[in-house]
Amino acid sequence: MFVLAHRDPSTAHLLSLRDSKCFAQDDKSFLTSCANLPAMAEGISSLSTSKKHFLSDKVSQFTESVIRDMTRQAMLYGAVNLAQGFPDFAAPAEIKQAARAAIDGDVNQYAITWGAKNLRNAIARQMGLWQEMAVDPEKEITVCCGSTEAMISTLLAVCNAGDEVVIFEPFYENYGPDSVLSGARPRFVKLRPPMSEGGEWTFDEKELRAAFDKHTKAIILNTPNNPTGKVFTRAELELIRDLCIEFDVLAITDEIYEHILYDGTEHISMASLEGMQDRTVTINGMSKTYSVTGWRVGWAVGPEKITNAIRKVHDFLTVGAPAPLQEAGAAALSLPAEYYAKLAERYRVRRDHLMPALEAAGFRCFRPRGAYYVMTDISAFGFANDVEFTKYLVKDVGVAAVPGSSFYRDARDGARQVRFAFCKKLETLDAAAEKLEKLRARK
Numbered sequence: 001m002f003v004l005a006h007r008d009p010s011t012a013h014l015l016s017l018r019d020s021k022c023f024a025q026d027d028k029s030f031l032t033s034c035a036n037l038p039a040m041a042e043g044i045s046s047l048s049t050s051k052k053h054f055l056s057d058k059v060s061q062f063t064e065s066v067i068r069d070m071t072r073q074a075m076l077y078g079a080v081n082l083a084q085g086f087p088d089f090a091a092p093a094e095i096k097q098a099a100r101a102a103i104d105g106d107v108n109q110y111a112i113t114w115g116a117k118n119l120r121n122a123i124a125r126q127m128g129l130w131q132e133m134a135v136d137p138e139k140e141i142t143v144c145c146g147s148t149e150a151m152i153s154t155l156l157a158v159c160n161a162g163d164e165v166v167i168f169e170p171f172y173e174n175y176g177p178d179s180v181l182s183g184a185r186p187r188f189v190k191l192r193p194p195m196s197e198g199g200e201w202t203f204d205e206k207e208l209r210a211a212f213d214k215h216t217k218a219i220i221l222n223t224p225n226n227p228t229g230k231v232f233t234r235a236e237l238e239l240i241r242d243l244c245i246e247f248d249v250l251a252i253t254d255e256i257y258e259h260i261l262y263d264g265t266e267h268i269s270m271a272s273l274e275g276m277q278d279r280t281v282t283i284n285g286m287s288k289t290y291s292v293t294g295w296r297v298g299w300a301v302g303p304e305k306i307t308n309a310i311r312k313v314h315d316f317l318t319v320g321a322p323a324p325l326q327e328a329g330a331a332a333l334s335l336p337a338e339y340y341a342k343l344a345e346r347y348r349v350r351r352d353h354l355m356p357a358l359e360a361a362g363f364r365c366f367r368p369r370g371a372y373y374v375m376t377d378i379s380a381f382g383f384a385n386d387v388e389f390t391k392y393l394v395k396d397v398g399v400a401a402v403p404g405s406s407f408y409r410d411a412r413d414g415a416r417q418v419r420f421a422f423c424k425k426l427e428t429l430d431a432a433a434e435k436l437e438k439l440r441a442r443k
């Protein structure tokens with residue numbers, strides 16, 4: 001007897017089943033295991049008293065989100081939650097007011113399935129302003145239930161079984177299950193941590209090129225990046241652009257942290273590079289920029305033909321995103337430029353508040369240039385791995401963080417890393433810092 005998908009983060013994140021055995025994600029055969037579906041099905045059905053096992057083969061290849069499980073653990077142990085990336089402070093008053101006004105004004109029925117006109121117009125206007133891109137709001141935008149739905153709708157719209165999708169790792173954990181659900185095979189390319197203080201996460205050009213071949217359908221690119229905080233430079237984006245053109249590949253870019261930038265870094269949309277607008281789907285949303293992760297409003301912007309396909313998938317998955325919150329989205333996108341400057345500056349203050357506390361407690365921090373997470377190295381504490389460490393941290397120290405392994409295909413690659421989110425009030429970061437003092441003794 002074996003289990004299908006462990007809830008315990010100490011077990012591997014992605015699982016495959018073969019010959020009645022459970023293979024962890026570090027089994028190199030994971031990516032080819034889909035060829036073994038008949039054997040998997042046989043193995044799974046032996047679990048059940050029913051002749052049919054009722055579960056899809058796809059769903060048995062991944063676990064629940066480790067990040068969101070850490071939030072539940074934080075609640076269980078009363079720990080300070082620096083695991084999941086949601087702000088614990090108020091959303092801007094103007095956009096809450098706009099949401100109330102929309103509800104009072106009876107914008108309470110389905111919006112146009114691919115998005116309220118006001119919001120689509122605002123998205124197109126701002127992409128023109130921020131990235132100098134001409135976007136047709138009637139033909140090139142699909143508003144979804146968060147960028148999460150925009151990503152899975154896009155992958156479902158473009159991938160066939162056997163297509164490959166290139167993903168940099170460590171990666172935002174949704175991309176693994178998203179690939180499985182869309183039938184695509186992920187090809188991971190390593191981002192390597194900075195070697196020295198103040199350095200950047202880098203990738204090897206040859207390794208990236210080797211991941212592209214005739215089966216490559218798309219590359220998923222997340223910049224500014226979760227979990228590393230890397231902001232891809234123009235030179236790096238041009239290199240990726242050239243490969244996309246050479247191998248006829250689509251870029252699917254998750255730009256949800258576009259306004260959260262530090263140290264003079266610049267966000268460049270892949271679609272704004274020459275030759276890329278007709279082979280890029282740009283994904284974004286309200287969650288992070290406007291501190292409304294619970295509203296579930298995001299969007300995918302792409303060429304008309306791909307947008308039509310995304311709209312079909314989106315329509316049958318969810319029909320539409322919340323109508324009054326889309327109107328509030330249009331108001332949010334009309335906030336003045338100072339709003340974005342303040343947003344980034346406030347996050348810089350929080351980053352610079354948390355990092356010294358982590359360093360004093362014994363973590364080695366990889367300085368993020370964007371987004372609101374800091375990846376750390378936990379070697380100094382002498383734990384067997386990241387999962388053992390985060391268990392101790394949440395239960396005995398009282399701080400929840402995310403084990404690094406949840407961002408890698410092979411758990412061993414993240415065994416020395418842990419991610420902290422700093423999208424929190426300064427008081428929350430102070431409360432965490434106080435608890436982290438307990439760790440000093442273990443150094």
Ligand code: PLP
Nearest residue numbers: 085146147148172226285287298
């Ligand atoms: N993409 C990245 C890189 C994220 O870090 C997150 C949330 O943490 C999301 C997407 C989810 O965004 P949304 O709330 O728009 O679904």
